[in-house]
Amino acid sequence: MADLVLRSRRVVTPAGVVPATVSVAGGKIVAVGPIDVAADVDLGDTALLPGLVDTHVHVNEPGRTEWEGFATATRAAAAGGVTTIIDMPLNSLPPTVSPAALKIKQEAARGQIQVDVGFWGGAVPGNAGELPALHAAGVFGFKAFLADSGVPEFPPLSPAELATALATVDALFVVHAEDPDHLHDAVPSAAYTDFLASRPAEAEHAAIATAISAARAAGRRVHILHLSAAGALPLIAAAKADGVRVSAETCPHYLTLDADSIPDGATEFKCCPPIRDAANADQLWQALADGLITCVVSDHSPCTPELKRQDTGDFAAAWGGIASVQLGLPVIWTAARERGYSLADVVDWMARRPADLVGLTGKGRIEVGADADLVAFDPEDTFTVDPHSLHHKNPVTPYAGKVLHGVVRRTWLRGVPGNDGRFLTRED
Template identity: 55%
Template sequence: MTRDLDVVIRAARMVTPEGETAGSVGVRDGRIVAVEPTGLTAARVVELADDEVLMPGVVDAHVHVNDPGRTEWEGFASATRAAAAGGVTTIVDMPLNSIPPTCDVPALDLKRRVAFGGPAASQAFVDIGFWGGAVPGNVADLRPLHEAGVSGFKCFLLHSGVDEFPPLDPEQLELAMREIATFDGLLIVHAEDAHAIEHAPAAGGGTYERFLHSRPRGAENLAIAQVIELARWTGCRVHILHVSSSDVLAMLASARRDGVPITAETCPHYLTFAAEEIPDGATQYKCCPPIREATNRELLWEGLRDGVIDMVVTDHSPSTPDLKALDTGDFGVAWGGISSLQLGLSAVWTEARARGFALDDVARWMSEAPAGHAGLTTKGRIAVGHDADFAVLAPDDSFVVDAAKLHHKNAVTPYHGRSLAGVVRATWLRGETIDIEAAPQGRLLSRVTTEGARP
């Protein structure tokens, strides 16, 4: 068998579903065909350095690429370069803030053409899957989108920030969930209650505390309680996006004990930053729901430890610098989104190791769980039969973030100037290292054809 291998990667440390071990990985035709403690050989052998760990490539299932329509905010080329530089080998693109949003099959087809447009026009340095959107009036489009291979459907329960992706009211939410349940699809929910936010204090001005009060945790708690009950009634599988309020952990745990099909994610910024530390006027920290207090942050870490929170994804939501209102520092008008696609793995590892977690925990949260969540069954694990997608991480090396050196289209991030542990030395996609200066080799993924297909 070894004579047939294209490449063998040997590592003193690698992270498998069984935990961290020493060994070698054999790759043929872009797939892992052998994982052995020792002894694999091939014409091409790559030996990792003693300070490097072979990890499964990160699967970031919450990325806003914004292409087409708002390509000046981000685009497939810049987003996937940033992904590859950060150890991310697969992204799943959100249905907004592109124009048109991915709410029907023609819009999905357009997104795929923009991303992959043929061998000469492909912009994808990593593999890409897509979410569809659930908006008022598109119930009839949900099944066709599902059959076309989207991973599931995103909805908002309050204004999304862009008019072309309106929210669902309670009646529309139930209609969508009942339809999605008929084909065992997945609804992913931005869960903040519109009425609670309408009655909260206004967010205007440069005071972060005022902005925090404008997006109270009660709005998140109320919305998630509503989603849980509708999932209980309809049987629809649901997923709560970017959990920021630790209050909801008990609700989620209780719902699961009752058999409600619900999962949840959080994001690196909720696990890293704390409201008390955010300077007034620092709108690069604005996101919705907001970064909350340090005590809340620690409870989110406990939610990961207990398994109530299933995964960590970035919610990479970039914009042009002017939309972040950096000149005025006004949280009321600034775009709510954080750019961190290139930094997610290092940011999470920095905070995780300080709390006693190991690299196999990080791999479970950031690779294995998001891959399963998005229906990409050949991604997210160093295991036979899976794609040979790897991040080579030096976990004890560190760097200071320089926003100007990131590959995101716009150099705005709250991580600027922050020291992070864990340097990504290389990223492999289907058995080859990614060269972000060469021709893109990413492939289109769908929930139906999980092995990927060249467009």
Template identity: 60%
Template sequence: MPGTELWLRSTRVVTPQGVRPASVAVAGGRITAVPPYEAAPPPGALVEDLGTDALLPGLVDTHVHINDPGRSEWEGFGTATRAAAAGGITTLVDMPLNSLPPTTTLAGLRIKRRAAEGVVQVDVGFWGGALPDNGADLGPLHRAGVFGFKCFLSPSGVEEFPPLTAADLERVAAQIAALDGLLIVHAEDPEQLERAPEPHGPRYAGFLASRPPAAENRAVDRLVEVASRHGTRVHVLHLSSAQALESLTRARARGVRISAETCPHFLTLTAEEVPDGATEFKCCPPIREAANREALWAGLADGTIDCVVSDHSPCTAELKVPDFGRAWGGISSLQLGLSAVWTEARRRGHPLDRVARWMATAPAALAGLGGKGAIEAGRDADFAVFAPEETFTVDAAALEHRNPVTAYAGRTLYGVVRSTWLRGRRIHHHGTFARPCGRLLERQPAL
């Protein structure tokens, strides 16, 4: 293997074919081969023997709210990507809202790219946004390299990103199908939400009642109909209601192009354990009961749910007032997703290669990032070195994201990220970081 610059070796390399002892050869920032563990490294290569630590592909998180520029006191490109690197994430895709301006025009995309340039620790791509009045912007944004378009079916929480009506959704779906693009959807039905009781006060039960499973179920049913009618590729964001899984299964059996994700908090936390006033647990759709959590795990295991991504949606501590009606909704978890999911996966007998598929390979495929998400020849040399048997207790103040708020504070989790590598360069190691070398990514046209 002439030209090899880096040679990693571990007794547990997580490959698409399973976990096995192996070496990984790297040249020019890419994986060139995955030879046997005992293979001799070429002369001149930098050799890193990881022992029994697992070598995972760098995670790909396609659902992150960075809020920069405009609300950078909530989060920013520098802090978010440091948290990502500390959590084994090497690629993320930024959501189009909560920043000002939102990524709903070509000008907004350019402003966001300027804010990110030179400060990102990991590779970063961008989603565009689909609004009731920006149909003329979708084509230019698509050609400029956004990875797809996000829309809401119910209020987003910020005035500058209004939801689509039923008629808007039909028009947008047809337009994105003509672009051969991807429509990603916050799927809660507004009529069902309007019928539900208003949330107020410190009790989580009141908030949970305000976001019933029926709102998600009806919205998913509508998306199945729209995707079927227009041939649009549609992705359901942050699926919380396990009752919607049957609709997705039936639709995919008919060839409807619809996929779904869920999030670490839906797989690890339960409504029964949320204390009164603990609005760090508030998100929309909500964390549901333990029985629902188990059904989501079953949907993940059987492939109905494609991937697991963070939906990192941070804010300042002041916005998390102890009233579930008034507090900002969002879980801060970017740095903790791998450990949180692994803690529950190992308890259920799921191996590391399955976790890597859910959190690296499948999100990369969703966004069309063919060079990311797996340890195999031809992919980017993006890695997370992970100690799966070690535990740690979450200290919110020690996390890298901007504000010390997280629903995981005080929880003991399995799995420590020792180091993270981006294109063959170590960018994080035991809490220290290299100079930012992340790139801004654009969607690559299909071949």
């Protein structure tokens, strides 16, 4: 007996978009059957998607909860069709660099989460001895920076320290890949071009080469976070062809925003690595379609409006980060449909592949045995982005005023609408 039966003429399954009913019992999908089965909810032409999995979210609680918190971040995620997030280890205080710090973060999140939440650990200088115990505590892997993270309590690793960390524990390492030797101090300026010049594509190329070299030497797995510079794609392709376990992600802002269109003083567009030009974005789209880029995730990285320095428009002084966990699905769908991609493609990039990246093979797909994390999504309807209608804590977004295709009508977590989020560990 099913607890819930949903019907739609557009159910996005691993086999494609089909008319079907989806039956749920005990929080799991127990049948994907003919559309003429009696249903509790008839969605008509509204599409039924698997809940998205966002493996790159900065929640910042505890310690910098004025930037973001678990209640607001997970509410924004659910409103955007994201039913699973993996929280990054930095910007919270303490950062998640030890089992004790992980427990502090979990206690801060307890009772607040509206979607399922897992955690990354952090690899920083001096904590290699903590990594095996932190991995055993259930983190999905370890984040490392190769350049300044922007917060003093999460310093970067040198190439030698990255090699030591990889040798210490057989885990997935996710790397912010910018090489400090290729970065320049940004001059105080309201011109986006000045900021862009301070973080050239070569910084990504060099750091990705470092990460690949470390993975090759240790026989370990590395994942390149928020790939911005398309010129690094041949490095990744060659390493994969040579048997190195390397993968890469990109983000909505790198695929849909254009450096040449960013107004002076518009610090809401600042992120690191930076948004580059339209030709670069075209190459990222092609790599995504080819499977060289594994997935699209938000890198939701909010802060208070004051830290964005919208008063001066100074890109050098502004915090770098874009808050988009609620908007990733419509942003990508709007651009994808214009480029001839399907809703099934978007689901593959934003649900199945990120779930597979972290081993959550029961997430991100509508098939028997998977968690009944489901999203009713109207791909034809449009809306205009109003920052004050978004659920993340601070109403700052580079998408303000944009007209987007795709409206999330309803979200179910394990077959239930509401806020019963759970903690996830690597064993899940």
